[in-house]
Amino acid sequence: MMPAWWRTDxxxxxxxxxxxxxxxxxxxxxxxxxGLTGHEMTAPGYASPYEGLGAVVTKTxxxxxxxxxxxxRLVETPAGALNSIGLENVGLREFVRDVMPRLEAAxxxxxxxxxxxxxxxxxxxxxxxxxxxxxxxxxxxxxLNLSCPNVAEGGHDFGKDPDTVAACVSAAxxxxxxxALLVKLTPNVGDIAALARAAAxxxxxxxxxxxxxxGLDVDLATGRPCLPRRFGGYSGAAILPLALxxxxxxxxxxxxxxxxxxxxxxxxxxxxxxxxxxxxxxxGTAQMRDPFCAARIARQxxxx
Amino acid sequence: xxxxxxxxxxxxxxxxxxxxxxSSGLIExxxxxxxxxxxxxxxxxxxxxxxxxxxxxxxxxxxxxxxLAWEGGVVRFLYRAVGRGTRELAGLGAGSGLTFLGPLGxxxxxxxxxxxxxxxxxxxGLPPIWSWLQLYGARAGGPxxxxxxxxxxxxxxxxxxxxxxxxxxxxxxxxxxxxASTGLVTELVTAELGDSxxxxxxxxxxxxxxxxxxxxxxxxxxxxxxxxxxxxxxMGCGYGVCKGCVVPLREPSxxxxxxxxTCCQEGxxxxxxxLAWDVMQPEGSP
Ligand SMILES: Cc1cc2nc3c(=O)[nH]c(=O)nc-3n(C[C@H](O)[C@H](O)[C@H](O)COP(=O)(O)OP(=O)(O)OC[C@H]3O[C@@H](n4cnc5c(N)ncnc54)[C@H](O)[C@@H]3O)c2cc1C
Ligand SMILES: Cc1cc2nc3c(=O)[nH]c(=O)nc-3n(C[C@H](O)[C@H](O)[C@H](O)COP(=O)(O)O)c2cc1C
Ligand code: FES
Numbered sequence: 001m002m003p004a005w006w007r008t009d010x011x012x013x014x015x016x017x018x019x020x021x022x023x024x025x026x027x028x029x030x031x032x033x034x035g036l037t038g039h040e041m042t043a044p045g046y047a048s049p050y051e052g053l054g055a056v057v058t059k060t061x062x063x064x065x066x067x068x069x070x071x072x073r074l075v076e077t078p079a080g081a082l083n084s085i086g087l088e089n090v091g092l093r094e095f096v097r098d099v100m101p102r103l104e105a106a107x108x109x110x111x112x113x114x115x116x117x118x119x120x121x122x123x124x125x126x127x128x129x130x131x132x133x134x135x136x137x138x139x140x141x142x143x144l145n146l147s148c149p150n151v152a153e154g155g156h157d158f159g160k161d162p163d164t165v166a167a168c169v170s171a172a173x174x175x176x177x178x179x180a181l182l183v184k185l186t187p188n189v190g191d192i193a194a195l196a197r198a199a200a201x202x203x204x205x206x207x208x209x210x211x212x213x214x215g216l217d218v219d220l221a222t223g224r225p226c227l228p229r230r231f232g233g234y235s236g237a238a239i240l241p242l243a244l245x246x247x248x249x250x251x252x253x254x255x256x257x258x259x260x261x262x263x264x265x266x267x268x269x270x271x272x273x274x275x276x277x278x279x280x281x282x283x284g285t286a287q288m289r290d291p292f293c294a295a296r297i298a299r300q301x302x303x304x
Numbered sequence: 305x306x307x308x309x310x311x312x313x314x315x316x317x318x319x320x321x322x323x324x325x326x327s328s329g330l331i332e333x334x335x336x337x338x339x340x341x342x343x344x345x346x347x348x349x350x351x352x353x354x355x356x357x358x359x360x361x362x363x364x365x366x367x368x369x370x371x372l373a374w375e376g377g378v379v380r381f382l383y384r385a386v387g388r389g390t391r392e393l394a395g396l397g398a399g400s401g402l403t404f405l406g407p408l409g410x411x412x413x414x415x416x417x418x419x420x421x422x423x424x425x426x427x428x429g430l431p432p433i434w435s436w437l438q439l440y441g442a443r444a445g446g447p448x449x450x451x452x453x454x455x456x457x458x459x460x461x462x463x464x465x466x467x468x469x470x471x472x473x474x475x476x477x478x479x480x481x482x483x484a485s486t487g488l489v490t491e492l493v494t495a496e497l498g499d500s501x502x503x504x505x506x507x508x509x510x511x512x513x514x515x516x517x518x519x520x521x522x523x524x525x526x527x528x529x530x531x532x533x534x535x536x537x538x539m540g541c542g543y544g545v546c547k548g549c550v551v552p553l554r555e556p557s558x559x560x561x562x563x564x565x566t567c568c569q570e571g572x573x574x575x576x577x578x579l580a581w582d583v584m585q586p587e588g589s590p
Pocket of ligand 2: 283
């Protein structure tokens with residue numbers, strides 16, 4: 001049973017900035033790769049894991065391919081996980097040449113996540129994706145990842161400062177063009193609403209909140225941190241209340257649409273974000289456990 | 305069915321039918337799953353499934369377990385309770401629900417190209433090797449040599465490891481116990497092959513702990529035999545999307561000479577020559 005206040009069809013088109021998205025339930029970057037493996041999957045009652053999805057946010061790409069961090073890269077915690085993948089990705093060239101055309105051909109709605117170490121690189125990345133996607137029907141927008149906590153030289157510190165956020169948004173086109181420009185925010189700051197305001201002022205059409213929280217776990221057998229880089233990004237069910245608090249802060253203190261991310265594993269979890277005013281949600285860690293998680297949530301929110 | 309003839313992974317909810325010890329340390333579980341079209345292969349030896357608790361009791365990530373057998377809507381697993389997840393599995397009674405995502409990963413080759421198969425399994429590495437022997441053992445080039453290694457004679461699942469298997473145990477046997485030899489499974493393989501190894505070309509397939517896999521690699525390399533190993537890496541998704549399970553593969557065109565490959569999707573079975581052994585940690589990771 002859906003609550004009485006819920007009257008939205010999560011699988012109906014809605015707008016973010018200049019772009020109409022096919023639905024409000026998305027998968028989060030890094031948790032469903034490039035959105036290309038799902039076609040081989042089956043589940044009783046579902047045509048594919050893409051059923052009802054508004055978008056797949058693809059794994060963050062960087063200008064050059066990255067091999068990622070040493071293993072182990074994942075640590076399970078009682079209600080979540082720490083990851084230190086290190087942005088392993090195919091790089092811009094392969095993404096625009098191979099991944100984007102395949103997503104378009106497979107009619108998978110997608111948002112391209114990009115990360116760079118300076119505004120100039122964001123500009124190059126954004127332009128290359130925009131050029132490749134100009135005629136694509138299923139490419140809906142860009143998500144600037146300013147917030148990956150486990151890449152030593154990049155994103156993390158970067159996205160913590162409103163001026164840099166604004167500079168990156170401007171570099172990525174400032175929201176010009178006919179696709180949505182989203183900024184993915186780090187929760188590891190005191191005033192996340194200030195970042196959201198800076199993004200919106202520079203032209204972003206929405207913010208995705210949040211990326212992972214900085215976390216650490218200790219291996220008692222060795223007495224050392226479980227992850228070789230000590231810290232990881234904390235995600236999964238455990239962060240739901242933390243992420244909801246960040247989203248609430250943005251909704252109340254910044255005039256910008258919010259895509260809620262963090263700890264969603266069920267329709268009820270997603271509803272909590274919508275109750276706070278999020279326009280869409282992304283499913284991350286739970287999608288890793290079940291490739292049909294987002295599709296199941298979309299169906300449940302649609303049919304009750 | 306995928307383009308390569310490998311069945312597509314399916315996300316299902318199964319029901320535990322039976323779940324109990326088959327040796328001092330090993331547990332066999334039977335899970336009834338819906339579907340499975342008659343006459344189609346359900347899985348290939350070496351493939352695995354991600355198992356999880358349903359609903360709110362789910363672990364953040366599923367637990368990868370190799371498929372021992374899958375017939376008549378019942379999937380069989382063989383596992384050891386080592387941590388939180390497998391201990392919870394061990395406590396499940398008949399009727400419990402489990403989510404199942406599988407079959408996943410790349411299997412062992414079904415054809416040996418006329419080579420005699422040498423099959424080597426250690427401990428919980430038995431399932432993929434056991435199912436290979438069941439399904440293909442009869443039609444391979446020459447009688448398969450199947451060897452199983454365990455810590456002790458009590459740890460051997462004798463219901464599975466019957467006449468077709470030679471068994472090595474690390475702990476000394478009681479006097480007069482002829483069911484197994486004492487020592488490492490790779491020592492048993494070497495002894496079994498003896499001189500016959502010189503006139504018969506073989507290929508090797510193995511699954512087990514890392515020290516065993518390294519010894520198997522050396523054993524095969526010394527004789528110039530092709531060899532496939534099934535590797536274990538810690539996994540998040542099990543279906544290729546998180547990049548949490550990488551192993552280093554040789555890649556001469558890369559600056560560093562290797563590239564990260566997902567154990568869950570490109571593996572877990574790899575030809576031994578594909579692996580970049582020089583950059584591996586003792587447990588296999590890059
Ligand atoms: C392809 C594959 C096939 C496998 N087949 C079998 C099998 O048939 N029978 C069997 O007994 N075991 C098998 N394993 C190992 C089995 O997955 C682990 O023993 C199990 O995940 C341990 O979970 P836990 O919660 O009990 O341990 P914990 O140590 O509490 O687990 C913590 C985390 O680490 C992971 N983990 C811990 N040990 C391993 C390991 N050795 N390999 C991979 N992940 C690990 C867990 O999945 C979990 O995410 C297989 C592993 C892989 C990768
Ligand atoms: C394994 C893994 C990889 C991730 N990779 C990325 C990434 O490349 N880019 C990004 O913006 N976020 C990445 N994230 C963060 C998620 O997109 C999401 O913001 C975060 O995990 C919180 O949501 P969740 O609790 O639903 O997972 C990753 C998360 C995980 C668990
Ligand atoms: S476990 Fe996620 S990619 Fe292999």
